[in-house]
Amino acid sequence: MSKDNDHPLISLACKGDTAAYGQLVEKYQHMVYTLALKLVGRPEDAEEVAQDAFLKAYEALHSFKGESKFSTWLYKITYHKGLDLLKKRKRTIHTHSLDGDFKIDIPSLVNTWDELEIKEQREIIKKAMDDLDSDDAIVITLFYFEELSLKEMAEVLALKSNAVKVKLFRARKRLASILRRKLEPEIIEGYEVHSRRLLNY
Amino acid sequence: MKKHKEKELNAFLEKTTKALELERAPKNFVSSVMQQVEVRKANASNIAYTPLVSSTIWVGIALMVVIVFGFLTLESNPVTLDWFSTLKIYTVGTMDFLDTVSKSFSVSDSTIYALVGLLVFMGVQVWYLKRFFAQRQVLL
Numbered sequence: 001m002s003k004d005n006d007h008p009l010i011s012l013a014c015k016g017d018t019a020a021y022g023q024l025v026e027k028y029q030h031m032v033y034t035l036a037l038k039l040v041g042r043p044e045d046a047e048e049v050a051q052d053a054f055l056k057a058y059e060a061l062h063s064f065k066g067e068s069k070f071s072t073w074l075y076k077i078t079y080h081k082g083l084d085l086l087k088k089r090k091r092t093i094h095t096h097s098l099d100g101d102f103k104i105d106i107p108s109l110v111n112t113w114d115e116l117e118i119k120e121q122r123e124i125i126k127k128a129m130d131d132l133d134s135d136d137a138i139v140i141t142l143f144y145f146e147e148l149s150l151k152e153m154a155e156v157l158a159l160k161s162n163a164v165k166v167k168l169f170r171a172r173k174r175l176a177s178i179l180r181r182k183l184e185p186e187i188i189e190g191y192e193v194h195s196r197r198l199l200n201y
Numbered sequence: 202m203k204k205h206k207e208k209e210l211n212a213f214l215e216k217t218t219k220a221l222e223l224e225r226a227p228k229n230f231v232s233s234v235m236q237q238v239e240v241r242k243a244n245a246s247n248i249a250y251t252p253l254v255s256s257t258i259w260v261g262i263a264l265m266v267v268i269v270f271g272f273l274t275l276e277s278n279p280v281t282l283d284w285f286s287t288l289k290i291y292t293v294g295t296m297d298f299l300d301t302v303s304k305s306f307s308v309s310d311s312t313i314y315a316l317v318g319l320l321v322f323m324g325v326q327v328w329y330l331k332r333f334f335a336q337r338q339v340l341l
Contacts, residue, residue, distance in 0.1 A: 018239060025231050029234075032226075033226035033230070037224050055234070055237055058238050104210075113216065118220065122221075125221050126222070128217075129221065140214075140218065145218060172211065175214060176210055176213065179217060
């Protein structure tokens, strides 16, 4: 049995109802495209990967046994399609080692973040995600945005849960470092405003 | 202390990623996927699977084999119940029953065990490889 509410649509699609499959494409198009883009980098390649993933999923729909969520299965196909394209283009996923000690004052980052307007927050997190390596960006997107469990992520990335845990741990730190760099001007500005206020007293 | 830092970092990232928006797929993405789905569906129905040897022919072949074997065994040797005792089934463990199959063709016990082992091994391997490639096919 499927653990999610896509099961009726999947059953209909298996019986040849393409409109039902269209609804699934509509529902997951942005997430699949986002994952593909994080992996391959170029929008035109991401579109190709996302299309291939949906077509492959359609062809293999009868073999989907519902042991996992349909979304997890679809992301797994997307991830592998992305890797195939990178292989074809003789490119690889970029990963960097964590350099130096990780010393970030999280409370000051939280304060600065809270003072930003939503529009600024969106811009900063988007830029930070763009600066992340594709491997890290995928892990962060699956965990925080799609809220997949470690087990589900392990299935998508074809890794063991412990390996995913380590990947997530590193990705978090890298994202926090990038966010700190992005928020630094705001933090400094915050300190200046604070000290000016103190002087006025 | 380390755990506390971890929790703090996780909470901060949860907060920041709430502002994250998904990339938008191109405008005509759904229609272009569905067009290709329709094409594939049409192609799949055009090239419907037809077995090389139909089931009627298989049944015919099976019948012929049974008839031929029946004639060969019943024609030359009249049916008696004595043939059962010649099989020496009680000696299965020692493989002696094979002596009754052919007197001239002798194979040692260890060779028989090796061949049986090989057959089992191949059977398992074929089953395993079939499963492995079936799973892989979904991803490729």
